[in-house]
Amino acid sequence: EIVLTQSPGTLSLSPGERATLSCRASQSVYRSYLAWFQQKPGQAPRLLIYGASSRATGIPDRFSGSGSETDFTLTISRLEPEDFAVYYCQQYGNSPRTFGQGTKVEIK
Amino acid sequence: EVQLVESGGGLVQPGGSLRLSCAASGFTFSSYWMHWVRQAPGKGLVWVSRINSAGLSTTYADSVQGRFTISRDNAKNTLYLQMNSLRAEDSAVYYCAREESVSQQPDLWGQGTLVTVSS
Numbered sequence: 001e002i003v004l005t006q007s008p009g010t011l012s013l014s015p016g017e018r019a020t021l022s023c024r025a026s027q028s029v030y031r032s033y034l035a036w037f038q039q040k041p042g043q044a045p046r047l048l049i050y051g052a053s054s055r056a057t058g059i060p061d062r063f064s065g066s067g068s069e070t071d072f073t074l075t076i077s078r079l080e081p082e083d084f085a086v087y088y089c090q091q092y093g094n095s096p097r098t099f100g101q102g103t104k105v106e107i108k
Numbered sequence: 109e110v111q112l113v114e115s116g117g118g119l120v121q122p123g124g125s126l127r128l129s130c131a132a133s134g135f136t137f138s139s140y141w142m143h144w145v146r147q148a149p150g151k152g153l154v155w156v157s158r159i160n161s162a163g164l165s166t167t168y169a170d171s172v173q174g175r176f177t178i179s180r181d182n183a184k185n186t187l188y189l190q191m192n193s194l195r196a197e198d199s200a201v202y203y204c205a206r207e208e209s210v211s212q213q214p215d216l217w218g219q220g221t222l223v224t225v226s227s
Contacts, residue, residue: 039153054211
């Protein structure tokens, strides 16, 4: 199975700053089928990005995804207070699907 | 109301079995692929299993292959996860989720049911 490694483990930033999260795959992700999820405490995950760069319905345009093959990035252009959360990447191009271990974006 | 409601979690001994259920309402359950995803307390998300809309195609994470079985009853609008040979590392909140066809990703999640494997 594909192993996804997210970095950094924790990102300490202030509101208004830019956040750049990385997700690296142990082998090429078929058709860049890579998704990003946001999860807040006590809540189910929420889909942000699919297909590496397509925003899910209702997701603000400050969230963007990029990358291909083994290297993917989630960028939050200007952090809003509600964006402080844990972010997970997931590949779904190769079976079985796998998640990364998560990146926590915390308020500095 | 469009929702998914899990049930069946609880405390089970290592080596034991448990069946989780996920009741769907407010949408045409039989049209959607479905997933189970788990999360140990304070830990990350782990994808567990997926089933197609007809219930004829299933996939599993390596860690549960051969021990867990996903199934569905479209007449009852219910998804199941039969878990056998349970281990301590299977302890987690188990979420069921509906897959949206364009993104091929969950767009609706249940609230989760807690499974604790301990003697």
